[in-house]
Amino acid sequence: MQHLSVKHLLGIKDLTREDINLILDTAENFKEVINRPIKKVPSLRDITIANIFFENSTRTRLSFELAEKRLSADVINFSSSSSSVKKGETLLDTVNNILAMKVDMIVMRHSSVGSPHYLSKHIKAKIVNAGDGTHEHPTQALLDAFTIKEKFGHVEGKKVCIFGDILHSRVALSNIFALQKLGAEVMVCGPITLLPKYIKDLNVKVELDLKKALEWCDVANVLRIQLERQTIKYFPSLREYSLYYGINKSLLDSLNKEIMIMHPGPINRGVELSSDVADSHHSVILNQVENGVAVRMAVLYLLAGATE
Numbered sequence: 001m002q003h004l005s006v007k008h009l010l011g012i013k014d015l016t017r018e019d020i021n022l023i024l025d026t027a028e029n030f031k032e033v034i035n036r037p038i039k040k041v042p043s044l045r046d047i048t049i050a051n052i053f054f055e056n057s058t059r060t061r062l063s064f065e066l067a068e069k070r071l072s073a074d075v076i077n078f079s080s081s082s083s084s085v086k087k088g089e090t091l092l093d094t095v096n097n098i099l100a101m102k103v104d105m106i107v108m109r110h111s112s113v114g115s116p117h118y119l120s121k122h123i124k125a126k127i128v129n130a131g132d133g134t135h136e137h138p139t140q141a142l143l144d145a146f147t148i149k150e151k152f153g154h155v156e157g158k159k160v161c162i163f164g165d166i167l168h169s170r171v172a173l174s175n176i177f178a179l180q181k182l183g184a185e186v187m188v189c190g191p192i193t194l195l196p197k198y199i200k201d202l203n204v205k206v207e208l209d210l211k212k213a214l215e216w217c218d219v220a221n222v223l224r225i226q227l228e229r230q231t232i233k234y235f236p237s238l239r240e241y242s243l244y245y246g247i248n249k250s251l252l253d254s255l256n257k258e259i260m261i262m263h264p265g266p267i268n269r270g271v272e273l274s275s276d277v278a279d280s281h282h283s284v285i286l287n288q289v290e291n292g293v294a295v296r297m298a299v300l301y302l303l304a305g306a307t308e
Contacts (some may be wrong), residue, residue, distance in 0.1 A: 004302050008120045008127040011136035012177035020181055024146050026298035027291070034070060034293055044073035047304050049105045050098050052078045053130070057109055059289065060130050060139075064107050067296035076103070082167050082188045091115060092122055099125055105303065110130075125175050134168050140264050141174035143295040145182055148219055151260055156183030161213045164223035164245065164272055167194045171223060171264045176202055189213035189244060191235050210245050214255055221262040222247060222272050238271050248274040248304075252282060260284055 004019050012020075033041055048244040049068050053061055061077075068075045078098065095106065107127040108116050113133035129297045135210050148155050155251060160179050166188050179186050180203065187205035199206060207213040214220060225241065235241050252259070261273070261282045271273050278285060 003305065005179065007303070008116070008129075009138050009299055009303060010116050010120060010127065010129050012174045012181070013136070014143050014177075015138075015181070017181045018043050020142065020145065020178060021297050023142055023302060024149060026302060027142075027146050030070075030297040030301070031291065031294040034290075034297075039070055039251045040072055041070065042072045043301050044068070044071040044304055047071075047104045048074040048076070048102060049107060049300065050076045050078060050103045051130075052095065052098065052106055052108045054108075054110045054115075055131070057130070059140040059292070060109065060137075063289070063292040064128075064130060064139075064296050067293050067300060070293065071297055071300060073105075073300070076101075091119070095119055095123060099123060100150045104233070105300065128220070128299060128303065131170050133170065134173075135170050136174045136177075137170040137264075138178075139292070139296055139299060140171050141178040142299070143288055144171075144175055144221060144262060144264070146291050146295050147262065147284055148184075148260070150287070150291070151284065152218070155179065158184045158219060159187070159208070159217045160184050160219040160221060161187040161189055161217035161219045162223065163189050163210070163213065163247070165191055165225050166199065166223070167196050169223050171221075175221060176204055187213060187216060188295050189251045191241070193235060211251070211254075214247070214251065214259065217259060219260045219262060220247065221264075223264065224266065224268055225271060238268075242271050246272060246274065247277050249276040251281065252277060252280075259283065262288060265289070 002022055005016055006014050006123055051061060051064055103125055107128045107130050109130040111133050113135040115132050116127050116129040129136060145155055152158060157238060162172050162175055176186055187207055188199060190208045192208060261277060263285050267273055267278055
């Protein structure tokens with residue numbers, strides 16, 4: 001069995017191109033498994049995995065849980081809203097109490113940037129970052145890359161534009177790292193108030209005009225406006241945002257080519273995407289959801305075999 005060069009999946013930044021290709025190739029095999037009548041394999045039969053979510057999540061948590069169960073792992077779920085964290089317990093104490101129950105792997109989402117990196121220095125269990133603040137969301141970027149590869153046969157040379165709230169998005173940063181490592185060209189497009197100051201340091205193209213960005217790209221990865229992470233107003237109103245940066249069918253029809261529409265979900269319908277785009281043949285949004293399970297199975301399987 002081939003091994004990853006890392007013990008944990010903390011971010012795409014830590015992975016080599018070979019690591020990413022190994023995960024995508026392994027996910028391809030698992031995608032065949034989850035489309036069989038019997039969708040389970042005994043690969044992680046002796047492994048116990050704790051899903052520890054300190055932030056609300058539906059898609060990511062369910063996707064990881066399903067991936068774990070498809071691999072026959074024992075699964076425990078922890079939600080901070082009903083835990084001793086509310087009583088003032090520290091992150092490390094919470095995790096150590098869970099590890100005392102002989103847990104081998106932790107899938108964690110936390111609102112604080114760097115929290116999985118901090119934990120990785122203090123505990124022995126393998127850690128998968130399911131999103132840390134506005135920093136990284138590695139498995140989302142991997143499933144996005146897998147979906148692009150599945151559609152086009154390769155990622156290298158493809159033009160991918162990430163639209164919307166780049167400033168507050170952990171998906172954007174992980175995607176930029178993954179796509180660049182796989183040889184894609186990357187552009188970001190959105191209101192200037194939603195683009196981070198460091199964006200040009202990441203060696204990406206920047207475009208403020210929606211139509212020009214759509215004419216440039218092969219793939220549009222459209223992000224949700226993260227209202228819950230915005231402490232001040234970055235644009236006048238959702239209606240105005242939709243007017244300048246919302247993608248609708250007439251806009252897509254005006255292009256002289258077909259482009260692929262992606263979205264990490266949940267969609268603000270009528271804001272960043274109109275329903276006739278989200279549900280159109282351009283969209284691979286539901287493919288992304290299906291691919292998420294296969295990619296997360298691959299990550300868990302490879303990390304379980306990672307050498308100490």
